[in-house]
Amino acid sequence: MLLLAFDTATPAVTAAVCQAPAGGGPDTVRTAAATSSVDARRHGELLAPAIQEAIAEAGTRLGDLAGIAVGVGPGPYTGLRVGLATALSLADALGVPCHGVPTLDALAYASGRTGPFIAASDARRKEVFWARYADASTRTGAIAVDRPADVDTGGLPVVGHGAALYPAELGGGARNGPEDGDEAFAPLYPTASALGELVLRRLLAGEELDDPRPLYLRRPDAAEPSGPKKVGQWKA
């Protein structure tokens, strides 16, 4: 069973082909090819070539895929929609199912952690998207958007770019000093490899997966207009 996975809901553009042998259990899941790059402003340009690269490196064709997995955010909207529009259209054209997974779940799974922690990504506007996990594959609470100072870490380590951006609020015990750099919060971004393996494991375990619907968590910014501006002062 071949699955194409990708995520564009963080500054990273990441794509992978994951596979499980026929009749294999969750532990037979592996990644055949993966590619990632970080460029917050070029998701629309980078994703399709990344998919082609992953497919070619895996020695397969899009027509051989059994499904698509995509990160559904939350994350900056424009990048998020690049991934979702691509996933929904690919799945439609190929006639295969499309599975959605929260981007933070892919980040958490990529951490490989065995104990409780928090995963956080940049929500811009001085806020983070975050959620609690019991281990790398088990989220224990809803995904929220908050100012870093309002996140109750409970002393748990925090992984992800969200923590690296706000070490004073989210660094906790994870970092001893500035010399540690961002590695203390690794992984900073989700990987498609983690996303794809997580989805394959869940499918093989017979779990239900979500429809690929974007997690925006905020309403669009738009104000209803007030009355017209006065123009009388421009009169001759």
Place this chain on the structure above:
Amino acid sequence: MSRDDLPLVLGIETSCDETGVGLVRGCTLLGEDVASSVEQHARFGGVVPEVASRAHLEAMVPTVRRALDKAGVAASDVDAVAVTAGPGLAGALLVGVSAAKAYAMALDVPLYGVNHLVGHVAVDQLEHGPLPKPAVALLVSGGHTSLLLVEDLATRVRSLGDTVDDAAGEAYDKVARLLGLPYPGGPPIDRAAREGDPGAIRFPRGKWGDGTYDFSFSGLKTAVARWVEDAGGQGRELPVDDIAAGFQESVVDVLTRKAVDACVDNGVDHLVISGGVAANSRLRALAEERCAEAGVRLRVPRPKLCTDNGAMIGALGAEVVAAGLPPSRLDLATDTSLPVNMPLAP
């Protein structure tokens, strides 16, 4: 070449608030579908980009499905995918371009990123057959007001003039708000104007007789605002129908005069008027009149093809394929201000 030998082009348009998909062979429209988010923008008095982008993502695949059904073809029949690469709203364009790349990759067919403005001209071929070369095109919509010299839809399009401030459709929306009419402002102003006297109030004609093919509508909008304010200050009831008629007359007077001048000055005897404002009844009537006087043949696509749609992108895609131009690469970028002299995005 028989009709079935021409490539089947899937056209995708998401530059503003309409998700459009059309299936085109040569100059033949096989089927198209449009999902609009206009109602979600009405209370804001204009298109809210984030609202439009969210709606595009929801509507994209269902719109492709409906268009394929209406055309009676399967996705696997598609020979090429064309998509609006610009100009337009960044986030909105990106949904269509991402979807187009995915369909092109999955169907293993070439991708063409094309120009929205030129698409508005190309769509006329679906209604009236191949466009004589050269032709002049007047594009009037909520986002654009341009006069173009079209020597070849796929390769040679030149801008003759543009609005220096508001687009004509934008002026309609703003004036509709001043008059308490709903958004979008084109249809209600057109209706009100039919009941009013276009000569009752004379509003200024922007850039009239200035020797250019440029337009300006912000001074006109301010003149209407001032008139409304004065009337309000004097406690008079607003003669909405007369204001609408006077405003509309000013807009279409300048648009048609400059468009016909552009034809005459360039020795061109075909004028295409397209874009959302081309649905306006007074614009059509006055253009007919002035084209007839000047010996210019007027071509205006039916209203459904004048507003944003996927058929226009399929029509331009078909031209680009026929011209043998190289397909776009999969790292094709959107360009919010793609110039009109680039029918195919670089």
